Amino acid sequence: MQETLTALSSTSSGRLRHRDSAESNWYKQIRDIKMQTREQFIIKQHQNSQFDHNHQRVWRVSGAETNWKMNFNILRSIFFFCGLTLAHSGANTTETNPYHPDMCNLLKDFGAMTEKVKSMETRLKETEICLKEAVTRLKDSENQILELQSKERTKIIFSATAGRGNAHIGPFNTDIIIDYKKVITNFGNAYSPVTGVFTAPVAGVYYFTIFYHGGRSYPHYLRIFKNNEMTVFTADHKTESDGADNGGNAVFLQLQQRDQVYVSMAANTYVGGDDHTTFSGFLVTQT
Incomplete structure (x- = not known):
């Protein structure tokens, strides 16, 4: 032109x-x-x-x-x-x-084309911004989906019993960590039957329960520890009137990765060593 x-x-x-x-x-x-x-x-x-x-x-x-x-x-x-x-x-x-009208028409057409090009450039820029925003939202959605899928795939569940038959556990003159030897379920292998300690593989909220069975000859006192901090306990006094005692408790704990949870029995107490005495837990949700 x-x-x-x-x-x-x-x-x-x-x-x-x-x-x-x-x-x-x-x-x-x-x-x-x-x-x-x-x-x-x-x-x-x-x-x-x-x-x-x-x-x-x-x-x-x-x-x-x-x-x-x-x-x-x-x-x-x-x-x-x-x-x-x-x-x-x-x-x-x-x-x-004859050239003057053509020149005027060309100038008019050129001006009109210039305005159209500017308008198209503006619309293209707006469309580009919208596309970038849409791509950002799509990536965020994909990340959320992947995170949810990862959480769904992460299954942490365990349940174990004392596994000692008719033998009692205790009494001892010091506090001990009970090692629940008979493993029923252990998805994620977070519980160790050797040490009796559960180690959180991922951060999240977990649910734990304990139950016990014992006789009347000695008191009963079990506690759930998070690392070195006691959270909840269950206990019963020595009595001559009851033939046997049963007890239990449960708790939700927010754990970080590699936090440890275990059951401690107090000194001079005991519990039955059969399948009445259990320790269980599972991951509720990741955080």
């Missing part, structure tokens, strides 16, 4: 310069004709002044005729050059006029 406008402007400027040059040449030729006519008239006047007085009237008549012919030639030359100038001007007008 820019190259077309430049070419049209150059063509118009060239034609105007050509027209100005033609008009300048025309005025120059008219001036030269006038000067030549004046010089011829002076020469004739000088020659005729040498005639005697008897021929003065003849000279005047002849000079008038000569002046009339000269003036006629001058007028004819003027009309001729005027005709050439008008013809050339008309030709230029005929050639130039």
Whole structure:
């Protein structure tokens, strides 16, 4: 588009310069004709002044005729050059006029196209921003889905009993950690039947329960510890009236990864070693 406008402007400027040059040449030729006519008239006047007085009237008549012919030639030359100038001007007008409407239309079309391009660029930028926001939301949703799927796949469940048959556990003269030897369920292998300690594999909220069975000869006192901190306990006093005692408790604990949970039995107490005495837990939700 820019190259077309430049070419049209150059063509118009060239034609105007050509027209100005033609008009300048025309005025120059008219001036030269006038000067030549004046010089011829002076020469004739000088020659005729040498005639005697008897021929003065003849000279005047002849000079008038000569002046009339000269003036006629001058007028004819003027009309001729005027005709050439008008013809050339008309030709230029005929050639130039058709370009002006096209140039105006091109400028109008160019302006309209420029506005359309700007509008399209604005819409494209808005669309790009919307797409970026949509991609961000999509990534967030994917991350949430992956996180939920990961949480669903992470199953931590265990349940174990004392596993000693009819033998009692205790009494001992110090506190001990009970190792529940008979493992019923251990999804995630977070519970160790060797040490009796549950180690949290992931951070989250866990649920733990303990139950026991014991006789009347000694008191019973079991506690659930989180690391080195006691959380809940279950207990019963020594009595001669009851043939056997049972007890239990439960707790929700928020654990960090590698936190430990275990059951401690107090000194000088005991519990039955059969399957009545249990320790269980599972992961409720990750945090």
